[in-house]
Amino acid sequence: MFSYFTIESNLFVLAVAVVLTVRPLADGRGWRVVRLDSLLGFLITGLVYAIVLAPQVHLTGAALVATIGFHCVSPWATVPAWLLLGPRPRLTWGTVGWAFAWPLLSLGYIFVQGAFTHWYPYPFLDAGKLGLVFAALFKLLDRKLKPLPS
Template identity: 75%
Template sequence: MIGGKTTVGSRWWHAVIAAVVVVSLVIQLVLLFTGGADATPGRPAPRWASACGCSATSPSRVLAVNPLADGRLWRVVRLDALLGILITGLVYAIVLAPQVHLTGAALAATIGFHYVSPWATVPAWLLFGPRPRVTWGTVFAAFAWPLLWLLYIFVQGAFTHWYPYPFLDAGKLGLGDAVRNALLVVVLAAAFAALMKLLDRKLPVTPPLPA
């Protein structure tokens, strides 16, 4: 019975997160394609980047349907999502938020993306899991695509002069400083990944095993 309540709670919590992300994404796409304000500071994103963002799937949608989703690849995707959204929330609040003064629809989108989503997703994992799911193999695999993504960003940036965040803008900062900033974020993510690996084993199994 307890496990059932945990599963229902997880389903609803993740459904709300997914809804917030979808609404924020729709608002952001409308703003970008109509020349409105961008919810992220820096150079405006090219439209192909917005299209790629539109095709991305949120793990919260999966967990809203199946809170017990599992599998080797899914564990990596789930950890990547947790690390990504946590780093996004921290970087935005500490580095990016002081640079922007948004209003109206752009403000609504950035609240959904950078405040509601991060600070609802992490407590959801702490409360509902599912656990245990994280091994050291999961941790190492989770860093494969973020490192490839950073490589891609710097390579394409050399030709398009577009970077998703000001602290990665090699054109303005210089390649050395931009790479250093990227590595600092990777190190921070690695520290959080190790902490999540520890918590995954120390926190109660969720949902609870039948008595």
């Protein structure tokens, strides 16, 4: 389950919500990164689900309820809650840079474990298919770009 970015995002938001409930003015370098990751993770989760995954899944019962909660309610409540409640200002450009560590590590983990298990949590992250797409893209670019002198 932890291979799913959605689950990781929900855990980030849960941790942030608990800390902010106990310490509404929590702050610190690491905290700022975690807070921004909770926002970025849920924004990415909500958008990817709405644009890419929702048209492909047709769930019912408990799976539908969980999907609505994890992919729709939580992401689209987290960002407005930050807009309304803050705390702000907390973000620096350093925070922004470090906030990309988790999504990149998560993506790296998905590709490494997928290479061994041949399972990817999201169909659009299959490294074999992506590799073919990117190879074809590079081939097209190679033909279209201006030649470089030898």
